[in-house]
Amino acid sequence: MxxxxxxxxxxxxxxxxxxxxxxxxxxxxxxxxxxxxxxxxxxxxxNSEVIHAGIYYPVGSAKAQLCVRGRELLYDYCSERSVEHRRLGKLIVATDYGQVAELTAIKARAAANGVHDLRRVEAAELADLEPDLVALEALLSPSTGIVDSxxxxxxxxxxxxxxxxxxxxxxxxxxxxxxxxxxxxxxxxxxxxxxxxxxxxxxxxxxxxxxxxxxxxxxxxRRVLAKGNYYSLTHGRAPFSHLVYPVPAGGGLGVHLTLDLAGQARFGPDVEWIEAVDYTVDAGRADAFYAEIRKYWPGLPDEALSPAYSGIRPKLSGRGEPxxxxxxxxxxxxxxxxxxxxxxxxxxxxxxxxxxxxxxxxxxxxxxx
Missing domain, CATH: 3.50.50.60 (FAD/NAD(P)-binding domain)
Incomplete structure (x- = not known):
């Protein structure tokens, strides 16, 4: 029995x-x-160990609703249980004039999801916040943070x-x-x-x-596997105190910069469609990162990126699909x-x-x- x-x-x-x-x-x-x-x-x-604010998800979706609710529950929980975390804030940066208009749409979607603390940051203030960052304008998300997963x-x-x-x-x-x-x-x-x-x-x-x-x-x-590869700096530290994300393009969030609780930077994840679980990180994939990162951090040195780790997203949608x-x-x-x-x-x-x-x-x- x-x-x-x-x-x-x-x-x-x-x-x-x-x-x-x-x-x-x-x-x-x-x-x-x-x-x-x-x-x-x-x-x-x-993963990136990021506490997301709930900015990008479709209005009314479970992802949007659970992220906004979960974010506040998580911050409270980590504070009560002394789980290490930091509300660093995130900058969503526009590096060309076409992207500046996108910031308005991002801010409106965030507000519709219940994220009301995003604010525009002009170039002068941006230079004060992050002197090594090059962008025309940005959105600051003060509710975005990082956590010791x-x-x-x-x-x-x-x-x-x-x-x-x-x-x-x-x-x-x-x-x-x-x-x-x-x-x-x-x-x-x-x-x-x-x-x-x-x-x-x-x-x-x-x-x-x-x-x-x-x-x-x-x-x-249907199960779709999308590997996300991360790369770290081979030496030194990135000169940033905020997370940095480009304006989303092509259905993805772009090559972004996140920080761990020790202040070390990592870049990624990208999207690599795979057929079977495999956590190997191909050093050659970092080549595509340099041009994207230098759009907002032109000071990224040559040969500065090395494979860090990868994660695999258990997705329900595939390439080119919402x-x-x-x-x-x-x-x-x-x-x-x-x-x-x-x-x-x-x-x-x-x-x-x-x-x-x-x-x-x-x-x-x-x-x-």
Missing amino acids: AETLDCLVIGAGVIGLAVARELALRGREVVIVDAEDAIGTQTSSR HGLMASLHRDAGDAGAATVLRTTVTSGRVVDGLPEIDLDGTPVRCGTVINCAGLGAWDVAQAITGYPVDRIP NADFMIQGSSDHGIVGLINLFGFESPGLTSCLAIAEVVGSLSADQAL
Whole structure:
């Protein structure tokens, strides 16, 4: 006979940990499982560690709403739990006259998303803020910041454990089925009956859904993998105190400069469409970065960039397509009571993690054993 469990959270990335914490604080019996030998080893630890304000996402989208809500929850949480973070602010820079007009549209979209603190920065003030930055004009986003993603995940994990959640690593979902109306999941071949299953497996969320017999295959969205490569300076520090983003073009955010909590700069991510998970960073891809970076930082030295790391976005849209929204599937979407799938959680997933956890907690509120 299968073991019985109230709530199984699959995936110990930042979203899985936030969801587990939320459910445990609501009094649920929670077990977190992950196939790796440590928490947060994939998408959650391979990103820019930026706390996004919620500027670019389509108005009314889940990404916009969860980012704006999640940003404030995250800043409050990090302050309360002493998770290292910094509200550095971001400059969105226009380097030609055609881009200056785009700043108005960006500011209007941000306001429609509930981001009301963006302000225009003229060239003279910009020169005072960042003397090495060359731009005609910029938008300053004071709500954008950076966070220690590993410290955040450690804190969420600790909170979940303090509320009674257990974590089991090096454990894989091998198969599953629906028994008496509830999901039954095989963990390394051992069946576990669950009142609620939250599929937060990130890049592996599709594999988990496909492993469950009876799950309607037409409800599994297409998975598209987009690698983002990052490059760091080979020596010295970039002379900036803000994050620097160009005006978006061609469906992407451009080659931007982010800073870590030690003040070290990194550039990226770019977009490299791939067919299989591969974290190798090709040093040659940095060649395309120089011209783009020098549009706003002409002082970037030759041969200054070296491969740092890469991350892979679990996307629902591909090359040339509009960016797809987050997808949270409940029983009304696929017909299996107690199963919630999270697909396509790329940026701003880190920023939004606590807001996502609220939504999942509400969806699962009436599904306890």
